Amino acid sequence: MAVLFILATLLLVVVVWNRFFRKRDSGIPAGLKPLPGPKGLPIIGSVHEVPEKLGWIKFADWGKQYGPIYQVDLAGSNHVWISSDEIARDLLSKKAAIYSDRPHIPALMDDNRTSGQYLPLMSKNELWTRQRKFANHIMRKSEAADFYKYPELESIRMLKELMDEPEKYNHALESYVSRVTCRLAWGHSEGSDELKQRARELLIGVSPTGALGNKLPFIMALPDWLSPAKAWERKRARTERKWFEIMQNQVKEDIVTDPSKPSWTKLFLDAPKACNFADEVEGSYAVGMHGIAGALTIAAPMQAFCLAMCHYPQYLPMLQEELDRVCPDRLPTNADKPNLPFLRACIREVMRWRPPVPTGIPHFLTEDDEYNGYFIPKGSVMHPLEWSISRDPETFPDPEAFNPLRWLEPKYPTYREPLTQYPTIINMTQFGYGRRTCQGQTVTESDLVAGIGSIAWAFDIAKDSRRERIRKAMQNEKATVSEEELITGLSEHSSDDESGMPRTPIGEFPVPHPDEIREEYEKKLQRKREAEKQKERDEDETLIFSTLLIAKPLPFKFSLTLRDEKRGEKIQSLFDEKNSNGDYIESRNYWGENNGEGKEFGWVKV
Structure with missing residues (x-):
């Protein structure tokens, strides 16, 4: 209990500091007005109003209520949500000089803005500039080589796995993407399971609803024994670096034995001075981050495609x-x-x-700005809300x-x-x-x-078909309250005029003002509509998604059957040919028994 009390006190201190001291000089210049948005509560702002599931839809709903650009206070941090492509381009593209930084991610062991580890999460600095230049180089080179036909090669293995075990479609699709990305990054596919784990762990670390350190940043300042979340992150970061070094050393060996095998790492090692990296560790992260980014995102649209076809x-x-x-x-x-x-x-x-990223990747505003008469304070986290922009x-x-x-x-x-x-x-x-x-x-x-x-x-x-029958049967058994029934039973007041306004009850004093009655009625009606909308979303099978930054459809049951035997024979023949050539190597375990559980390096729980 004492530890919990200390943690709660520290949280309160951090939030109060954020709200009152960090923002003490954020006065609005004359002639400008603050962005609209929900009022929120003292200290916590609107944190309690954002659901853990489908939070991006809540932000989209607020956009319809407050306009295409609005702000939300989340525990003392100002978040600006943009629901319009035009506004996003006006600010994030045309004013890129002040809108191109990234916000700090407190749950990571090293500062994402300056560590040089994750290009998409870095601030504008020398590390970002040279790694972005390197990224352009490796993408141009591999695109010119048609990505070395790796997608076509691994699509055969994916089809074989889907043909044998269609119920494990999620594993097959994610493995396909991970294997292609592994080959591009290091020239080998046997690290695909490890790459998927690296991606899962990092995704938790960077997601607002993932690692506890992003919800309670102060715990990252505590010692490991008092902060399991910090110990979790320390092992994740330690293992990630070690694995990137292992993969880079494997490519060094390949250059000696098989110099023709292409990969992004080989492009770096063949001309390290041209990249201008500080050391080989930076080079390993410059490659590894692209591997993780691919493994994180590309499988999501493939899973959503299956959902759409259903x-x-x-x-x-x-x-x-x-x-x-x-x-x-x-x-x-x-x-x-x-x-x-x-x-x-x-x-x-x-x-x-x-x-796949419905909230968009956030930007960070480095100077005060204004847009159409609205003031946007320095330090705001800017979100191009893709869910709204694409709708x-x-x-x-x-x-x-x-x-x-x-x-x-x-x-x-x-x-x-x-x-x-x-x-x-x-x-x-x-x-x-x-x-x-x-x-x-x-x-x-x-x-x-x-x-x-x-x-x-x-x-x-x-x-x-069985799932569909059950779903329909359940729907038929559920009674839905009509809006008319709601209006009738909103309160003890009766309603008999054309407007539907409840009459003031007789014999009760003091008599409520008609505006108060209408306001109460409208609030209840709004709550009912929101509850119905939420119920509809809960029952929508196309909205059963993960809650992290990358939104993936959760596994669902559907029928995946070969169109005809001839296609199955073709897949089997292609797989056998490639397999006999040694193209399909099984995944490797890098950390020993139980993937390094309890050891210095290995997987952490996700």
């Missing part, structure tokens, strides 16, 4: 018709991309419909529906020509704004074309 089955036959026409007796490749506009439309629509009804009519045709038919605002190039995910808002745009866009598209294209070529996808 709920919008009319589009799968259209996609399969295109694939059968372009590559009837073989798997699709990235060389087929110009002739597969419907496949590209499905990929583009999946990333719009269920964006602008003027740009995306009927935005909640999955509809790849919006990219292919001239009647839609999103249509572009030529169809040999468009639609494409390159430069879409999900990849960021201004100087913080993701540099892995081309490899993402390459992975998705080969991965999703191969799945649609080989398999039929459908909802699990």
Whole structure:
């Protein structure tokens, strides 16, 4: 109890300091007004109003209430949410000089802004500049080599795993992405399971709803024995560095025995002076971070594609018709991309419909600014809210529906020509704004074309019929209260005028003012509507997502069956050929029994 009391006291001190001392000079200049937003409570702001699940939808709802740019106080920190692509570009791109920093992530052992470990999370500094230059170099080189055909190679193994164990589709899709990324980073695929674990652990560390240190930053100043979260992070960071060094040393050995094997690490080791890194450790992180970033994000759209095909089955036959026409007796490749506009439309629509980073990656404002008469204080965390940006009804009519045709038919605002190039995910808002745009866009598209294209070529996808019957039966058993019933039973007041305004009850004093009655009625009606909306979201199978920064559909049951035996035979033949050539090596355990549990290096619990 004493420890809990001390922790609670420290938390209170930190929040009070944030609120009253850090913000003591944040007066609003004359002629400007504060951004709108929820009022919140003293000390904690609006923390209690943000749900752990689907928090991005709450921020989108606030955008509809307060406007396309508004602010939220979260425990003394000012967060600005942008629901408009135009405003995001005006601020984050056109004013990139002051909007390109990143906020501090307290749960990480080393300061993400200056450690040189994670390029996407670094502030603008010398480390960021040279690592970004290196990233451009390795992406251009590997893109020119068609990413060494790694996506096509690993798509065969993915199909074989889906064919043998379709219920383990999540593992197969994530392994596909991780194996491709491992090959690109280090020339080997056997580190794929370790890369997935590195990605999972880091994702927890950087997510606002993940590591405890992001919710209670002061615990990172405590000793490890008093702060299990800090001890967890210390082992995570220690193991990550050790593994990056192991992988880099493996590439050094490959250069001697097999100098033709390409990888991003080899590009660095072949010309280390050109990269201008401080040492080889920085080089190992510059490569490893891209490996983790790929493993974190690219599988999410593939999983969302399966989800979309279950709920919008009319589009799968259209996609399969295109694939059968372009590559009837073989798997699709990235060389087929110009002739597969419907496949590209499905990929583009999946990333719009269920964006893998629905809150966007936050920016950090380094100077006071103003926008359309509103004051934006220095130190604000800026969020380009992708969930809202991708749902602008003027740009995306009927935005909640999955509809790849919006990219292919001239009647839609999103249509572009030529169809040999468009639609494409390159430069879409999900990849960021201004100087913080993701540099892995081309490899993402390459992975998705080969991965999703191969799945649609080989398999039929459908909802699990038994699950559907149960869901419908449960829905039929649930009674729904109508709005009329709600209005009737809002209070003990009766209602008999045309406006629906409750009459003042007779014999009760003092008599409530009509405005007070209306306000009470409207609050109750609003709460009822919000409860109904939340219930609808809870029952929406397409919104059952993870709660971390990268939003992935949680595993769900569906039918994944081969379209015909001939395709299965083709997959088996290709797999056997590649396997006999030694292309498919099993994953490696780097830390011994139980993956290093209780040891200096190894996996931590996720």
